[in-house]
Amino acid sequence: MSSEKYTLKNLILYFLKLGTWGFGGPVALVGYMHRDLVENKKWITEEDYKEGLALAQLAPGPLAAQLAIYIGYVHHRILGATLAGIAFVIPSFLMVLGIGYAYTLLGGLPWMQAIFYGVGASVIGIITLSSYKLTLKSIGKDYLLWAIFIMLAVTTFVTEEENIVLILAAGILVWFVKAPPNFAKAPTLFTLPILVQAAPAISQSTKLYQIAWFFTKAGAFVFGSGLAIVPFLYGGVVKEYQWLNEQQFVDAVAVAMITPGPVVITVGFIGYLVAGVPGACVAALATFLPCYLFTILPAPYFKKYGKHPAIKAAVDGVTAAAIGAIAGAVLVLGKRTLTDIPSVVIMLCTVVILFKFKKIQEPLIIAAAACIGVILKTILI
Structure with missing residues (x-):
């Protein structure tokens, strides 16, 4: 591990900025962290980043938030993990609180669909380019890794869900091929805590208790990026508890996509619509606390055995x-x-601009795409 080249204050400021200006969802956010912290600033080594990404993918919860927590842990342990996670999440949480207030005050956000039309297309361009760069950097010319990459890309696209079994199997396969185990001497490789879903007798007497229990399950038992949590939220929020109707839920997802930071922050917006500021706070805490624990608890094992x-x-x-x-x-x-x-044109233009003009910041492109979306939806279409 490289020597520390930054202070805890530097790291907190970085994640505050990323949480404020980091558009594009989990794919783009993990790409930004690699670009900024590994390639440009060189605060984090490639090995530490890969360990963090692997752990974030193996554990349940939002991918980008877990990676931010792990990066905070690398040099500053529990305090760094805690403050990095808070700094990353708090800007977008405050934003969705403000949007939630406006939403309830105005009786909905019909203009949001027009904005999302342009922003959504631009976001696809951003995450496409981020995914491309991350793939080339991390996989290189290893044919086995490319085969695994293609298999997971295809299965995820076809099934529209993450397969944690295949991800674990990929790790075991490469382990057996590249470093065949000597079972008499090999250390225990996968020492991650195994989740056992229990249903404690939580009081359902108030809506806040219902929110706390439902969103704890969302954070603890849903694997993958923030996008993977959307179907789970729909089943509970719309179908089971009927806290929101279909349009309100669609608007909640749109809010998550047009705000920076982790997509999972949509839970704050949903919590606000259900029970105001207390509901937003409970929903966000219940969702992010499990992913925090399932990152810092196995982190020491990754640091200790990661170079084996x-x-x-x-x-x-x-x-x-x-x-x-x-x-x-x-x-x-x-x-x-x-x-x-x-x-499609907005998406392609985003890719070309980001590829050709590397100094242009993503928020500027997002803002331009939002304006284009409003024009197309309200004037031309």
């Missing part, structure tokens, strides 16, 4: 699978978002 050849091989396999799943998620999102020629 068997662990390194397994991490390479899991990383390739994780990036394949991310690429598959990009395709799924693209299929749902790019529904006509103008949206």
Whole structure:
């Protein structure tokens, strides 16, 4: 591990900025962290980043938030993990609180669909380019890793869900191929805590208790990126508890996509609509606390055994699978978002601009795409 080149204050400021300006969802956010912290600032080594990405993919909860927590842990342990996670989440949480207030005050956000039309297409362009760069950097020319990447990308696109079994299997496969185990001497490779879903007798007497229990399950038992949690939320929020109607839920997802930071922050917006500020706070805390615990608890084992050849091989396999799943998620999102020629053009223009003009910041492109979306939806269409 490289010597520390930054202070805890530096790291907190970075994640505050990323949480404020980091558009594009989990795929783009993990790409930003690699670009900024590994390639440009060189605060985090490639090995530490890959370990963090593998752990974030193996554990339940939002991918980008877990990676941020792990990066905070690398040099500053529990305090760094805690403050990095809070700094990353709090800007977007405050934003969705403000949007939630406006939403309830105005009786809905009909203009949001027009904004989302342009922003959604631009976001697909951002995450496509981020996924492409992350794939080339992490997989290189290893044919086995490329085969794993393609398999996970295809299965994720076809099934439209992450397969944690395949991701684990990929790690075991690369471990057996590249560093065959000597079972008499090999350390225990996968020492991650195993989740056992229990149903404690939580009081359902108030809505806040219901919110706390439901969103704890969402954070503890849903694997993958923030996008993977959307179907789970729909089943509970709309179908089971009937807290929101269909349109309100769609608006909640749109809020998550047009705000920076983790997509899972939509839980704050939903919590606000259900029970005001207390509901938003309870929903956000209940969702993010499990992912925090399932990152810092196994982190020492990753740091201790991460350089072992068997662990390194397994991490390479899991990383390739994780990036394949991310690429598959990009395709799924693209299929749902790019529904006509103008949206495809916005996406392609975003990719070209970011590829050709590297100094242009993503928020500027997002703002321009939002304006274009409003024009197309309200004037031309």
